[in-house]
Amino acid sequence: MGENGRAGRGSAPPFVVLEGITKRFPGVVANDDVSLELRPGEVHALIGENGAGKSTLMRILYGMYPSDSGRITIHGEEVRIHSPRDAIARGIGMVHQHFVLVDPFTVAENVILGDEGGPILQPEESERKVKALAVTYGFQIDPHSTVEDLSVGEEQRVEILKALYRGVEILILDEPTAVLTPSETSDLFENLRRLRADGKSIVFISHKLDEVLEIADRITVLRRGVVVGETTPAETSKAKLAEMMVGRPVLFRLEKPAVEIGEPVLRLEGLTGGRLDGLSLEVRAGEIVGIAGVEGNGQRDLADLVMGLRPLDAGRIVLDGEDLASRSTAEIRNAGVGFVPEDRHEQGLVLPMTLWENLVLGRQDDPPFVKHGVLSLRTIKDLARTLVRRFDVRARSIDVTAGALSGGNQQKLILARELETDPKLLLAAQPTRGLDVGAIEFVWSQILAQKAAGRGVLLISAELDEIYALSDRILTLYEGTITGEYPPSAPAEEVGRGMLGDVAVRDVG
Amino acid sequence: MAITATAPPAAGSGVKTRPEWLESAIGQGLALLLALVIALGLGSIIILLYGENPLDVYGSILRASTTDKDGPAWVLSSATPLIFSALAVSVCFKGGLFNIGVEGQYLVAMATAAWAALHLGGILPGPLLMWGVLLFGVLGGMAYAAIPGALKVKTGAHEVVTTIMMNGIAISLVAWALNHPLRYTNAPAGQNVDLRTNIFPANAKVPDLGHLFGYGPAPRLSWLFPLAVLAAAIVWFVVKRMRLGYEARAVGASAGSAQAGGIGIGSVQMKLFLVSGALAGLVGMQQILVNNASTNTGGYLPQNYEATLGFTGIAVAFLGQNNPIGIVFAAIFWASLSRGESILPLETNMPREFVIILQGILIMSVVITYTLARRRLERRQTGRVLAEEEIVVTQTTPAEVEGTTT
Numbered sequence: 001m002g003e004n005g006r007a008g009r010g011s012a013p014p015f016v017v018l019e020g021i022t023k024r025f026p027g028v029v030a031n032d033d034v035s036l037e038l039r040p041g042e043v044h045a046l047i048g049e050n051g052a053g054k055s056t057l058m059r060i061l062y063g064m065y066p067s068d069s070g071r072i073t074i075h076g077e078e079v080r081i082h083s084p085r086d087a088i089a090r091g092i093g094m095v096h097q098h099f100v101l102v103d104p105f106t107v108a109e110n111v112i113l114g115d116e117g118g119p120i121l122q123p124e125e126s127e128r129k130v131k132a133l134a135v136t137y138g139f140q141i142d143p144h145s146t147v148e149d150l151s152v153g154e155e156q157r158v159e160i161l162k163a164l165y166r167g168v169e170i171l172i173l174d175e176p177t178a179v180l181t182p183s184e185t186s187d188l189f190e191n192l193r194r195l196r197a198d199g200k201s202i203v204f205i206s207h208k209l210d211e212v213l214e215i216a217d218r219i220t221v222l223r224r225g226v227v228v229g230e231t232t233p234a235e236t237s238k239a240k241l242a243e244m245m246v247g248r249p250v251l252f253r254l255e256k257p258a259v260e261i262g263e264p265v266l267r268l269e270g271l272t273g274g275r276l277d278g279l280s281l282e283v284r285a286g287e288i289v290g291i292a293g294v295e296g297n298g299q300r301d302l303a304d305l306v307m308g309l310r311p312l313d314a315g316r317i318v319l320d321g322e323d324l325a326s327r328s329t330a331e332i333r334n335a336g337v338g339f340v341p342e343d344r345h346e347q348g349l350v351l352p353m354t355l356w357e358n359l360v361l362g363r364q365d366d367p368p369f370v371k372h373g374v375l376s377l378r379t380i381k382d383l384a385r386t387l388v389r390r391f392d393v394r395a396r397s398i399d400v401t402a403g404a405l406s407g408g409n410q411q412k413l414i415l416a417r418e419l420e421t422d423p424k425l426l427l428a429a430q431p432t433r434g435l436d437v438g439a440i441e442f443v444w445s446q447i448l449a450q451k452a453a454g455r456g457v458l459l460i461s462a463e464l465d466e467i468y469a470l471s472d473r474i475l476t477l478y479e480g481t482i483t484g485e486y487p488p489s490a491p492a493e494e495v496g497r498g499m500l501g502d503v504a505v506r507d508v509g
Numbered sequence: 510m511a512i513t514a515t516a517p518p519a520a521g522s523g524v525k526t527r528p529e530w531l532e533s534a535i536g537q538g539l540a541l542l543l544a545l546v547i548a549l550g551l552g553s554i555i556i557l558l559y560g561e562n563p564l565d566v567y568g569s570i571l572r573a574s575t576t577d578k579d580g581p582a583w584v585l586s587s588a589t590p591l592i593f594s595a596l597a598v599s600v601c602f603k604g605g606l607f608n609i610g611v612e613g614q615y616l617v618a619m620a621t622a623a624w625a626a627l628h629l630g631g632i633l634p635g636p637l638l639m640w641g642v643l644l645f646g647v648l649g650g651m652a653y654a655a656i657p658g659a660l661k662v663k664t665g666a667h668e669v670v671t672t673i674m675m676n677g678i679a680i681s682l683v684a685w686a687l688n689h690p691l692r693y694t695n696a697p698a699g700q701n702v703d704l705r706t707n708i709f710p711a712n713a714k715v716p717d718l719g720h721l722f723g724y725g726p727a728p729r730l731s732w733l734f735p736l737a738v739l740a741a742a743i744v745w746f747v748v749k750r751m752r753l754g755y756e757a758r759a760v761g762a763s764a765g766s767a768q769a770g771g772i773g774i775g776s777v778q779m780k781l782f783l784v785s786g787a788l789a790g791l792v793g794m795q796q797i798l799v800n801n802a803s804t805n806t807g808g809y810l811p812q813n814y815e816a817t818l819g820f821t822g823i824a825v826a827f828l829g830q831n832n833p834i835g836i837v838f839a840a841i842f843w844a845s846l847s848r849g850e851s852i853l854p855l856e857t858n859m860p861r862e863f864v865i866i867l868q869g870i871l872i873m874s875v876v877i878t879y880t881l882a883r884r885r886l887e888r889r890q891t892g893r894v895l896a897e898e899e900i901v902v903t904q905t906t907p908a909e910v911e912g913t914t915t
Contacts, residue, residue: 025888309768330771339769347769352762354529361759361770370752377750399529404887 013076014039015201016061016092016170021070023056023225030056031067032225038170043192043202045216047209049245049436050406053225054205058172062094063087093163094172097179099155101147107158108143111165133164137194140187153184160191171195172203177211178434181294181462189215207245207436209238221245246438253469254444257452259286261472264318265456266306266425271315274301277480278315283425283456288447290471291460293499298480299460300342303429306458307339308332309347320424333362338423340414342430342460344407348414351403355395356384358402359417383420391416392442408439415446426450429460444470464492533886537830540882544874551874552867561857569856570849570864580848582719582728588844590615590795592737592837594822596744597650597788599831601668603748604781605761610657610672612819613679614650614789619797620686621649622790623706623810626713626798627691638712642798647790653679654786661782662775668782676819687812709808715798731799733791738837740788745833747784757781792818824872830879843868 014037023031030053038044046054060067063081071078074090081087084094101110108127117126130143139157147155156176163171177185192202192215206212212219213233221229221244229244242250262285271279275298283289293299304310306317308329317324317332324332333339341347349358360369360380369380384398393412395405402410411431418426428447432440447470450457460477461467467474474486476498484498553563574584594611601608625645626638633641657671691706719730748754756777759767768774797810825843829835850864 307769328771328773329768330773333771341769343765346763346765348766350759350763350766353758357755357759360755361766361772364752364755364770364772373752375750375752375755397529 012039012041015075017071017073018057018061019071019073021057021060021067021072023053023060023065023067029225031060034070034222034225034227036220036227038201038203040169040199040201041196042217043196043204043215045204045206045212045219046222047205047207047212047219047241047245048222049207049438050408052222052245054222055174056225057222058094058174058203058205061087062092062172088163088166088168091167091169092172093166093168093170095156095159095163095174095176097175099159101155101158103148104146106144106146107141107150107161110147110158111143111161113162115166130161130165133161137164137191137198139191151184152179153181153187156180156184156188157191164195168200170201170203172205174205175207176204177206177208185211209241209437212241213238223247242437245436250437250441252437254441254448256470256472257448259451259454261285261287262454265320266458267316267318268306269316269318271302271305271312271317273305273313273315274298274310275480276301276305279477279481281458281475281482283458285456286451286454287472288451288457288459288470290467290474291458291477292464292467292474292495293462293477295462297477299429299462299477301480302477303339303341303427303460306332306427307337330362330365333421336421336424338418338421338426340411340418340426340428340431342433344410344414349402349410352401354401355388355393355398355405355413356381358413359384359387359398359420362417363421387416387420388413391446407434408436408442411435411439411443415443419446419450422453423455425456425458427458427460430462431459432461432463432466440466464495467495468492532889536882536886537879540878541875544871544878547874547878548867548871551870552863555863555866556859559859559863561859566853566857566859566863569852570846573852574845574848577852579719579724579728582722582724582730584841584844584848585734586719586728586730586795586799587847588837588840589731589734589737590792590818591821591825591840591843592741593788593791594818595825595829595836595840596737596740596833597785597792597819598822598826599829599833599836600744600748600757600788601781601785602826602831603754603761604757604777605764606661606778606781606785607669608654608657608672608782608785608789609669609823610654610675610819611785611789611792611822612817613672613676614653614786615792615819616676616679616683616814616816617653618646618649618790619793619810619814620683620691621652622646622794623691623709623797624686626709626808627707630710630713635712638710639715639798642709642713643791643794646794647787650788650790650792651783651786654782654789655779658779658782658786662779680816683810683814684812687810691810693809704812706810709798711808713798714800714808715794717800726800729795729799731795733795733799736791737840740791741833741837744788748833753777753780753784789819792822824868827872828875830875846871 016038018034018036021031021034022029034053034057036057046058048054056065059065061072061081063083063086072081073079079090081090087094102113105113108123108130111130112126127143134141134143139161141154141157141161147158150158156179160171176188180188195202204212204216216233219231219233219236219241220227221241223245238252239250264282264284266283268279268281279298279302281289291299291302301310305312308324308327312325315325319335319337322335324335345351350361360383363369369376381398388395388398391412393405393409393416395409402413405413426447431443431447435443447457447459459467459470468488471488474488474490474495475482476484476486476495478499478501483501486495486498549567556563556566572580574580594615597611597614598608622642622645626642629641630638653675657668657675660666660671661668687704687706693705693707695707715731715733717726717730718732718734719726719728724730748758756767756772759770759772760774760777764774793814796815798808800808821843825839826836828843829839846864846868850861853859853861853863
């Protein structure tokens with residue numbers, strides 16, 4: 001890193017300087033001699049794969065961990081930050097991925113929590129202050145409303161307000177857009193630009209490269225705990241950043257295999273239950289059908305109904321000519337459906353169980369693995385070793401718990417399990433959520449391999465990029481029904497209209 | 510970079526670190542030791558406040574259960590019902606169910622077993638009667654556990670609430686049974702006898718085991734103790750090696766993932782309640798089926814039966830960390846402390862309640878040290894897995910990644 005920073009920006013003296021930060025955990029060097037400068041009035045993106053050490057570095061700055069060695073200087077003065085409280089007192093605030101708000105409290109109550117200004121509360125006074133703060137930075141939020149009534153995007157604004165209320169100069173945001181919808185993301189970016197204009201320094205931790213290129217002034221890339229480069233959006237590109245992160249070129253568009261589209265594998269007719277209201281669709285052999293839609297329009301219900309995880313009010317689920325409606329989940333799986341759930345912790349893996357125990361989940365009734373109610377450990381473990389190798393799940397042994405794996409490896413574990421049975425249909429919901437670029441590439445290649453093998457794939461995703469990269473046919477889901485069908489050549493705006501219900505748009509227009 | 514030096518080739522092969530199970534066993538062992546040190550340390554403060562020497566007090570507790578006459582026999586016989594009880598609790602707990610109703614289940618089982626002992630004598634000859642009585646105890650426990658099980662599965666009624674209610678009902682049921690169908694008919698003439706059943710036939714009782722090891726009949730160490738140890742082994746096998754145990758653990762740790770994996774949650778929960786009830790059914794057998802040598806009676810169900818064994822089972826299950834083998838040792842340890850309860854007032858100035866306080870402190874220190882040990886273990890595992898992932902990343906070429914597609 002140059003001493004004077006890069007041309008253009010960086011005329012202001014750095015606010016915080018991290019020098020030679022090293023942090024070891026048992027068996028891993030999370031940060032190895034990392035140096036970083038944060039300057040007022042800029043958004044500094046910190047990117048890297050899962051486990052690259054970005055969160056660790058910022059937790060050190062925020063006083064959550066002590067570093068093993070290295071120096072932190074604020075305004076030229078060397079400091080030791082012992083706790084988050086300490087960090088806040090020195091003007092450093094952090095918003096975590098998982099919010100820590102008190103649901104029944106109002107926005108204002110949450111903002112002042114821990115900084116009430118005395119034993120007697122002054123609700124009007126604090127509401128006024130919070131309101132003023134929100135107006136200053138253009139935050140759309142009512143200090144009066146209760147947190148449990150807020151959307152995720154609004155909750156995030158409360159978290160940011162909490163930090164601003166305490167007068168922070170540096171705001172660390174840990175993967176802030178992971179939980180946001182596209183429109184909430186653009187609202188957030190608007191807020192961040194106001195904060196930057198006001199001279200705040202913002203650290204933006206992410207692995208979504210498009211967003212980083214959009215919002216960042218400077219970008220620092222970490223790989224395996226080491227800074228592999230510092231750049232600016234003008235000097236770099238998505239492909240270059242990805243290569244820096246992963247250490248090899250990454251393909252953002254994979255070749256779709258040319259396969260003859262065959263007979264229907266799955267037919268849903270008038271599926272009703274939960275938010276779904278008479279949904280019909282068809283997936284054919286060798287075809288990937290992408291369900292695009294803003295989250296909360298019935299995606300979860302669609303997956304749950306097909307898998308028999310929630311009762312069907314009406315409709316038919318026909319797999320290869322066989323009606324699966326009102327069958328149990330086990331029967332549906334045995335009929336040839338593989339399932340990659342949108343929430344891999346809640347519906348995919350049993351985190352405290354070992355890899356081999358997770359790999360046999362769903363097959364606990366199958367003869368080679370269970371005989372007379374007794375698990376055949378050797379058979380199961382042999383299978384597990386094979387799958388772990390074939391799907392490149394990186395773990396020391398099949399006896400570690402699934403909870404000890406990174407998100408990408410957990411998803412590989414699920415794919416390994418679900419594809420091993422060679423299902424006729426793969427139901428993949430948000431298959432790359434929270435994964436970094438390398439893992440996304442792997443998951444996509446596996447889904448395309450299913451197509452190449454002549455299987456049907458029903459892909460549900462909130463990422464339009466993903467829908468376009470994989471689908472042969474795009475269906476838009478809005479309020480529980482399919483509002484449109486598009487070829488992958490259709491422009492995104494058109495698909496976007498379908499995602500917003502199309503009908504509603506026409507009514508307004 | 511330092512970390513690349515230890516690069517492992519791939520998953521599951523040739524890394525020189527301790528296996529996961531050994532690492533966790535060492536961690537748990539240390540945690541237990543630390544908990545003991547903390548509990549004994551805090552206990553020492555109380556002892557000092559009483560003006561006694563901690564070493565003397567702990568010494569007498571230890572002596573009472575080891576070198577004293579029949580000490581080990583006393584300990585093992587009172588550990589017997591605790592093993593069954595704690596196993597019953599732990600089986601449900603594996604599946605995320607909290608069976609507080611072991612108490613009621615064993616009370617009802619004592620009544621059904623007593624009925625069998627009194628009525629099946631003519632049908633089942635010789636030692637068969639004893640097995641028949643045990644079976645009826647098991648069935649009684651299962652039947653009574655099936656009710657909260659069915660309520661949970663069919664209506665979603667929380668098992669903690671229903672089983673607590675059912676415990677109260679069980680007390681009344683046993684009282685009713687003792688007053689009516691099971692009430693004694695041939696009270697010894699001219700004596701005031703407490704309300705109880707008739708004396709069971711001799712072949713309904715479980716034979717004494719203690720005399721084989723030179724112990725007297727007073728401690729009532731019977732063949733039920735090896736049966737309890739066998740039950741623990743069976744529970745271990747079911748939990749670790751059988752489909753039911755696998756499904757139970759999956760349901761307990763992540764109901765959503767288990768369900769998506771095709772496991773019928775209701776069916777697993779019902780089975781767990783039945784297994785738990787069966788084990789609970791054996792809790793009361795030590796007191797009604799083992800001969801009491803001092804009065805030369807025993808083999809009847811009295812009105813003043815020993816209660817709360819079901820609740821103590823929860824503490825013992827906890828101390829044994831719901832591990833069947835751990836439970837056997839926890840029950841023996843718990844029984845040793847309880848043995849000290851009767852010795853303390855005789856040999857020291859300590860009130861007997863000191864032992865109960867000590868048991869409470871022990872449970873709390875175990876909670877703390879086990880949680881710390883588990884966290885530490887998880888961190889180690891996670892750290893190592895991350896480290897290895899990153900190392901292997903550097904060795905993977907795009908060709909390899911593509912090669913993995915089928």
